[in-house]
Amino acid sequence: MLGCVIHGQGDLRVEELPVPEPGPGQALVAVRYGGVCGSDLHYWRHGGVGDFRLREPMLLGHEVVGTVVAYGPDASGPSLGTAVAVHPATPCDVCPECADGRRNICRDTRYLGSAARFPHVQGGFAAQVAVPAGQLRPVPDGLDLRRAALAEPLSVALHAVRRAGAVAGRHVLVTGAGPIGCLVVAAAKAAGAGWVTVTDLLPEALGYARIAGADTVVRADDPEDAGWPAEVDVAIEASGVAAGLDTCLRLVRRGGVVVQLGMLPPGRSQFAGNLVVSREIELRGAFRFDAEFDAALELLAAEPSFDGLVSAVVPVGEAESAFALAADRGRSCKVLLDFGGPASMVPGV
Ligand SMILES: [Zn+2]
Numbered sequence: 001m002l003g004c005v006i007h008g009q010g011d012l013r014v015e016e017l018p019v020p021e022p023g024p025g026q027a028l029v030a031v032r033y034g035g036v037c038g039s040d041l042h043y044w045r046h047g048g049v050g051d052f053r054l055r056e057p058m059l060l061g062h063e064v065v066g067t068v069v070a071y072g073p074d075a076s077g078p079s080l081g082t083a084v085a086v087h088p089a090t091p092c093d094v095c096p097e098c099a100d101g102r103r104n105i106c107r108d109t110r111y112l113g114s115a116a117r118f119p120h121v122q123g124g125f126a127a128q129v130a131v132p133a134g135q136l137r138p139v140p141d142g143l144d145l146r147r148a149a150l151a152e153p154l155s156v157a158l159h160a161v162r163r164a165g166a167v168a169g170r171h172v173l174v175t176g177a178g179p180i181g182c183l184v185v186a187a188a189k190a191a192g193a194g195w196v197t198v199t200d201l202l203p204e205a206l207g208y209a210r211i212a213g214a215d216t217v218v219r220a221d222d223p224e225d226a227g228w229p230a231e232v233d234v235a236i237e238a239s240g241v242a243a244g245l246d247t248c249l250r251l252v253r254r255g256g257v258v259v260q261l262g263m264l265p266p267g268r269s270q271f272a273g274n275l276v277v278s279r280e281i282e283l284r285g286a287f288r289f290d291a292e293f294d295a296a297l298e299l300l301a302a303e304p305s306f307d308g309l310v311s312a313v314v315p316v317g318e319a320e321s322a323f324a325l326a327a328d329r330g331r332s333c334k335v336l337l338d339f340g341g342p343a344s345m346v347p348g349v
């Protein structure tokens with residue numbers, strides 16, 4: 001079977017790998033689609049993401065859907081042949097954060113395809129992967145597997161909106177119209193946001209933000225753009241660049257909330273801290289998600305317009321060109337790798 005292994009910066013290889021044997025408590029999943037995430041691109045282009053560096057070869061991928069084909073000893077879950085999405089996180093359930101119900105910031109979690117711990121947790125970009133059976137979620141009836149592959153990034157977006165607090169009827173600013181920014185738009189609208197303004201440098205990315213439901217789109221490099229709001233109630237930073245955070249801090253109203261979701265460059269970032277002081281802005285981080293995964297699958301099942309955010313489906317053998325496409329936001333939104341699982345088991349395909 002084929003898998004996508006990152007060996008170091010710029011060194012992505014599609015390799016023939018042995019089919020894993022599901023161990024105790026594990027399920028074997030025949031992966032159909034895997035979404036290429038910004039973090040996968042960071043491992044490929046920079047050899048790390050945020051402050052996590054690659055230290056050994058690692059299967060990439062944490063946005064995977066497919067069908068369950070076997071269980072290991074003492075494992076059970078959806079019946080064999082069921083279409084499933086894989087929740088990528090296995091929190092420890094004993095640390096203080098887990099005890100507080102904040103499993104997404106568990107200090108000892110295992111996250112598919114992540115170099116945050118060593119040995120790294122291998123990812124899901126392979127034709128078959130063994131994962132803890134408790135991570136399987138049945139795909140709702142009628143939900144196309146390609147759209148279901150958005151469950152992980154949509155969960156990230158839903159969590160960020162939840163971190164923002166009440167958004168119903170409010171004006172929400174989203175900086176960055178990559179796949180995550182677009183899904184934040186959709187999540188904010190689903191939560192009842194009254195108006196959503198999105199900024200980005202690229203008109204093509206802003207086009208995807210429109211598909212996701214943005215009310216106003218603004219060219220971030222054009223101070224004369226008529227779409228700039230005077231102020232917003234909530235700002236969610238989804239670009240991962242310091243300039244985006246600056247925009248959020250300048251435009252959020254006094255006492256408003258800014259959520260930093262985009263992963264900033266490694267190390268320290270400058271920010272307009274005095275605005276946080278003098279306007280009593282609440283600056284909050286948002287990282288991954290927990291139970292939002294189930295809500296994401298339900299939202300995807302209910303809303304066909306998400307299909308417009310899947311801009312390409314590329315066979316795994318062409319993974320490098322898929323990564324190049326995903327890295328070019330002028331040509332793509334979410335790019336999926338196709339691992340060619342049994343098409344007859346894929347609903348809607
Ligand atoms: Zn992701």
Ligand SMILES: [Zn+2]
Nearest residue numbers: 092095098106
């Ligand atoms: Zn924990």
